[in-house]
Each structure stands twice: as structure tokens, then as C-alpha cells.
Amino acid sequence: MAERYTSFEPGGRRWLWQRLTAAFLVVVLAFHFFLLHFVNHADEVTFALSQARMEQLTYFSLMILFLVTATFHGVNGVYNALVNQGLSGTRKTAVKAILGLASVLLIVQGVRTALEWAGGVPI
Template sequence: MLPYRGSNRSGGALAWYFQRISGGIIVLLFLAHFWVLHFTIGGEITYLKVAARLASPFWKTLDMIFLVLALYHGFNGIYSIVVDYIDSDLWRNTIFGLLAFLGLILFILGATSILPFAPKV
């Protein structure tokens, strides 16, 4: 494993703060998600129960916020490691482009799972 050399770049404070803020919000959303699915719904989790929840604009909005924050948090964390350990601007920019592309693909997959969801009985 490469030793940490620190970053010679200035800035990044906003990304650092938002990484912490997004992590805290993700924990709260996860706890709410876990509470609703395992304690308030009661009984077995079925397709119809999930469909009823996802038909609500409130839950769609909450799930989309969860998706966006989780993607940002994960990919920003990976990119922070890249910035710390990779000196080449070419490699850093290439990896950033790949991460952005993968993040966009995952966002599209997640959004198409959440937004158009309608119960199929």
C-alpha cells in the first residue's frame, strides 16, 4: 500500500464538509428507512407494502434524496482517495471521468426504479 503523502492542492474544504454532512444525513435516512420497514409496517415485507409506500410522493422524494446523497458520498470518498494518492493530472482526471460516468449510470438506474414506480396488482 502506498504511504499517504497528503495533497498539494488547495481547496476542497466544501467537499470535505459536505462529505460529513451527507454522511450524517445518510445515517438519519437509513435509521428512518429501517424503522419504517421493520417496526411500523408490521409483519412480513411484501411487494404490495413496498408498492404502497413507493406510490407516495413523500417516499419517492425521500428515496431520491437517499440515492443522491449515497452516490455523492461514495464517489466523493473514492475521489478523495484518488486525489491523495495519485499525482498525475491525467490519471486523476481520467478516474474522475470514469467515476462521474459510473455515478450517472447508477443514478439513472436508481431513479428509474424509484420515480415511475406504480403498484402492479
């Protein structure tokens, strides 16, 4: 039988978080698709209506959680794919630092954008 290789440690938390974030993203994407393609059709979606949604604390919080979850899921997946391809040593450390910094910058800019879109701090 073929040996199964993965960079995830057996019983490790990153493996679990990768699966949990995937499940969360599937649910949020389904919600997004339903809301913006069945409740509101594409030709009805305007910036003003999107801004009104972002002013609701529940929607705003869900979008921030979506941003953080998607960022973690994507960066963790890329990092582990590179490790599975043999990345190690100094390059592994450098890639981890670069991906970590990119994640922080993405989340900070995403939160700044969401706050501006919501008209400041949501109610």
C-alpha cells in the same frame, strides 16, 4: 506532531458536503431500519407494500434524495481516497470522468427504477 494529509482543500465545499451527506445518510438509514425492522417486520415486507410506499410523494422524494446523496457520498469518498493514495495527472482526470459517468448512470437508472416502482409519476 504528524502532518495531516487530505485531498480536501481547507475550507472547501467537497469536505463540507462529504460531512453533510454522511449526517443525512445516518438519519435516513435510521429511518429505514426503524420502518422496515420495527414498524414492519421482515416477514411482513412485500413488493406490494413497498410499491405502495413508493407511490407516496414524501417517501418517493426521500428515496430519490437518498439515491443522489449516497451516490455523491460514495463516489466522492472513493475519489478522494484515490487522490490521497497519490493519484494524479492524466489518471486522476480519467478516474474523475469515469466516476462522474458512473454516478450519472447510477442515478438515471435509480430514478427510472423508482418511477417504475411507483407506478409512473408519483401523486
